[in-house]
Amino acid sequence: MTAVAEPTTTTSSSTTTPQRPQPPKPPLRAYLGLVLIAVAAFAFFWWTREDTSVLFLPLGFTTLWAPQWPLIGFLVMLAVLGFCWFTRTGPMGALGALSVVIVTYWAGSNIYFLDRIVDVPGRLTGGNTRDQLIGYFNPDWQYLLFSNVAGTSRPIWGEWLITLCMAVVATIVGCFIGLLLAMAASPVSSPNKATSQTIKAANSVIRSIPDVAWALLFAVFIGSTAYGYGALAAVLALIMFNIGIVAKLLGESIDAIPLGPIEAADASGANLLQRDRVAVLPAVMPSFISYSLYVFELNIRASAALGVVGVAGIGGELSRQINRMSQGYENVGAILWALVLVVLLVDLLSLWIRRKLL
Amino acid sequence: MSYGYKIVVGLTGAVLVAAAAVLLTGAPASSTSDVFYRSMWGLAAGAGVVALGLAVYGLAYAATGKQRAQEAVRQSAGSTQRPGQYTPDRLDMRPVKPVKFWYNLALISVAVIFVSSAAGTGMELRAFLDMPARMWEFSTAMASGVFQVPDEELQSAWGSAFDAMLESVAIAWIGTLVGAVFSLPCGILAARNMSTLSVYIPMRFILSIIRAVPEIVFAVAIFIPLLGVGAAERGGAMAGAFALGISSIGTLSKLISEAIEGVDPGPLEASRASGATHAQMIRWAVLPQVLPEVLAIWLYRFEVNIRASAILGALGAGGIGRLISPPNGLFGQRPYPWEEIGITLFVIIVITMAVDQISAFVRHRVIHGKRVRQKKSRGGGGPARRGDPAGDPAPDEGGPKAAAVPV
């Protein structure tokens, strides 16, 4: 029943055609280089290890020893290389696999992966982890709906409103600026190469600064000194965050639009702005709307998180509650559950708008 | 063709919205929340402007009513084509411009909502007056931190910035790895052409739940209690990594399932026709097609996770966020250590961009194979673009595949 050729036909065909092509062998030299890389990584991990446990290998006349985890990592690296050799992967593929192992080892040791994992059962049984988890799953809705922000007369639900307002304002302004920047940054629609390269570079700088850092910077630039910076810092930070995302994603869309209409606009004597308006903008409009909605969803999440650094909105309240967590976890739980709910609602809303529009 | 009723409806609606907003400013809720109060006033102002505009338009429309009636008679007479009577001229063959009512309404509501929310945030634009001077002052201080030969103190600033940023990269890497491990099976199960409906629907549901939960919720509510908080050796980094990893699963699986749904169905049919089991089909017909794209999606998520790890750090989950955010970070000190902040930002920018570049290179390599970077000489300057000797007017399709557009 199987479609595989019978053994007899295989042998007969091999006798008639003795020159069967062998699977290509990867170059041995490249693999030796990869082994050298693995050895170097082993040495580096040995040198930087913090865990001092050691494996002994008694050989009778002498006892070899090696640090436990770097040695295991090294063996894994060799195993991966062996597997790649066995499956005749090209040297680049093998290098990829090897670097994944090396980076994973490095990252894991950097964040104390195993120590923490081993620790989990102990934390679950003792300490306040259990209380915390129980608290989060018994949120205090009374607090969320009826109490005020500590020390003020502002109700908690008003903070939700301010978060939504910030997200709306930042989305609209940020997406608009992002659209302009994307236009200027794409070689398709920008006046010249220098402009597009400059804007692209500026854009990747904007994008690489995380939104928390933007919020902190703007809070200082605006001149607030303490907690409760007001919404302006958060809005500005979100705007920068949005500019980065929209300009990047939309830039890719602009790069990929069909060039025909642009050429047609050129041929009918349109100048650059006219060309961008009539030929580029309509082509990217659907993706622009889609990205704007996506960015709006992100903004809700981000503005909740930005409050952590002290700006207005529900995030500020969240961080205040986290700081006084010793008084109980129910308030934090309520905010988190409500956050999930709000994000879910916003997702549904934007899904609905997407369906309507596109 | 009467738009009169639409104008009336719009006008009434706008007036009602404005009136309701004004009334709500007096409601008990507004006495407790000034956000609500302000945004209601904003809403009232926006709706009022719209109502005014509509009123002016409606007046103009009413004034031209007679003319339009005559026009309508003329056109309807033309359309019947009776001999001896009016025959339509060229102008009447032209279509009437359709009115994009909902489109306009949507635009107007976006504008009104914008005004209302801008009022609601209570931003004081006065703050912009002082901002340029401060920005200049602080930026020069930051730049001087970066561009001077570091003394003892700044050397330690460079060191700690690098350590924290590398920790962020490590968090993002482990997070992506966790996400990647789970997302491939989840993505396969959530692809319509790979799984049965009874698996597909719950899988989709679970994934959309995961996507709806922000990372900070995972971090604060689950992983910080489980794995610890604070510096890396106390578990903050692990908490961040796992929070990122779990929340990556949602997006990654969705993108992967979309990639799988987009595969060429031919090989699937062929392997099914030759009696392959489901697993064999996935291994030999699906994975070879989607693996480059899946790798690109993972790498893209890695870039996203590096940025996301910063905000988790601000919550106490390790990485660069912990270094900068108050109360213990750089921004918590007084006076602000601008030189160190400048150095930290510089390190963030450099490492993020470097990782982006590497990841972009690998993604490109994985998707397009050995060919090193297509020359992007098209567009822009005009003269240089028509490089292909055949003079073929059809452009090369699409350029690099926009593999991982997050949705």
Place this chain on the structure above:
Amino acid sequence: MIKFENVDVVYPNGFKGLDDVNLNISQGEFVAIIGLSGAGKSTLIRAVNGLVPYTAGVLTVGETVVDPKNKSKLRKLRSKVGMIFQQFNNVGRISVLNNVLIGRSAVTPTWRSLIGWYSEADKEVAFQSLERVGIVEKAYDRASSLSGGQQQRVAIARVLAQDPEVILADEPVASLDPPTARKVLGDLRRIQQDLGITCIVNMHHLDLARDYADRIIGMRAGQVVFDGRTEEATDAVIEDVYQRSLTAEDVASLDAPISLDDLPEGATVEDLEEAVAAAGDADGKR
């Protein structure tokens, strides 16, 4: 009207697109350019409106010398030289009317096109061009909702809205099925004769070129190897242009609803034309 004097085009990668081309095209002529792919047909056409900059010689359109360096002069020139493309190059997501109004870009102030508020005069011109190509009833439809032939008519209307002195057409019918191709070319020919516009058309299809053009220019490897009235373009001459004997492909439409495999071995051009015509009829009846 259009004068090539020793025009060379060398691409940045060193490829020679045009090699010492000398041509003189007079007002109101309908010129068809034939040749193999890569022979420089597109380059020739695109040199006229500066989409491809020429590197040596002098190229004159009307009174003006084409100057690829001077962008504003080039835009002025382009406003008088319309261009039609193989892929229509309409913007799919905007209405037909807005597509036609792209042709008015050169005479519309930039701010007006930015907010999409065109003057009544511009709209009148656009409507008239749509009427001329006979699809005015589609004016507010999305361009992407039209069929290929209609799309190419929109493109022609866009060009007419420019009020051009010269129309350049780069394989205008290569993406259309044969009957539609004939209709569109017929429209173009009629409009060109009505308005006295000079027309330069690239073609793959020899039969269409013979039916519609006043003059045929043959190109090979960037050089003009034949230039004469349509009557002079005998099969022998064309074979010289193509450097091989005429095969069925040279006269067949690429999208013909018949397959070359269906023809008997050693079929002549006439056989093929018959087959195409028959298939076209069948198409029409369907």
